[in-house]
Amino acid sequence: MHIGNVSLSGPVVLAPLAGVTDHSFRLLCREMGASLVYTEMVSADGLVRKNPGTGRLIHFGESERPIGVQLFGSDLAIMARGAEQLAERGFDLIDLNFGCPVKKVVKRNAGSALMRDPERLARITEAVVGAVDLPVTVKIRSGWSEEAINAVQVARLVQEAGAKAITVHARTRKMGFSGQADWEVIAEVKAAVSIPVIGNGDVRTPEDARRMFDDTGCDLVMIGRGALGNPWIFRRTVVFLRTGAHLPEPNLRERMEVRGT
Numbered sequence: 001m002h003i004g005n006v007s008l009s010g011p012v013v014l015a016p017l018a019g020v021t022d023h024s025f026r027l028l029c030r031e032m033g034a035s036l037v038y039t040e041m042v043s044a045d046g047l048v049r050k051n052p053g054t055g056r057l058i059h060f061g062e063s064e065r066p067i068g069v070q071l072f073g074s075d076l077a078i079m080a081r082g083a084e085q086l087a088e089r090g091f092d093l094i095d096l097n098f099g100c101p102v103k104k105v106v107k108r109n110a111g112s113a114l115m116r117d118p119e120r121l122a123r124i125t126e127a128v129v130g131a132v133d134l135p136v137t138v139k140i141r142s143g144w145s146e147e148a149i150n151a152v153q154v155a156r157l158v159q160e161a162g163a164k165a166i167t168v169h170a171r172t173r174k175m176g177f178s179g180q181a182d183w184e185v186i187a188e189v190k191a192a193v194s195i196p197v198i199g200n201g202d203v204r205t206p207e208d209a210r211r212m213f214d215d216t217g218c219d220l221v222m223i224g225r226g227a228l229g230n231p232w233i234f235r236r237t238v239v240f241l242r243t244g245a246h247l248p249e250p251n252l253r254e255r256m257e258v259r260g261t
């Protein structure tokens, strides 16, 4: 599987998780079989203003590759400048956050707020694609609310704008992280675009991943909360998808060894 010129060694990727997916956690997940890892979301404003807190979020090591960095913001020019800075840092791809439900982010018309303004969302994507040579991907939700599910429309627009892959977290903004993800939306997006589609939402076991591939036809599966305290999920899922075999859960010694690194 390729995303632009980035080659991936397997079908399961680590989700961006603010406060969680730092350098050591990403490395651990790569070693356990995640074929792609992402930084947590990074503010374009923070980058452009050289905020030291933002600077710390974009530290990574060579052994994490391939690694994506996730950018959020709402101003086209600032997003493009932020993306240029990230490209200079040597990331393999840039992901745009159009899914964050947090009030502080939404109030500034960033994250999931952009699902309510697909034209602007597409123009931001286009601006970033035009600013860097790296593959640009986007991460969206199903829509703003149950009454406004527009993932298919947004997916078509970002594909046209030059995005090289799209992740669909199959919940609306209104759902936050509660309720059940509706994977049907992922299937609809997959049927509507030709770029790779990354399915996301409620994959907590190897069997869930198998079901998501079968039910939606998505190209890759992204795991977030299922990896919290459990990076082994990548190894277990990759082996299960390839062979149908269940690796045992890690025993205490294996858990202690990882804690010690």
Ligand SMILES: Cc1cc2nc3c(=O)[nH]c(=O)nc-3n(C[C@H](O)[C@H](O)[C@H](O)COP(=O)(O)O)c2cc1C
Pocket: 015, 016, 017, 018, 019, 020, 039, 040, 041, 070, 097, 099, 100, 139, 169, 177, 200, 201, 202, 203, 222, 223, 224, 225, 226
């Ligand atoms: C603690 C936490 C932090 C998150 N941070 C981000 C983030 O920085 N960027 C992003 O796109 N999504 C973020 N998400 C959403 C996840 O990437 C993912 O879309 C969501 O948790 C659904 O997938 P899951 O059911 O596998 O957890 C976060 C979720 C959690 C629980």
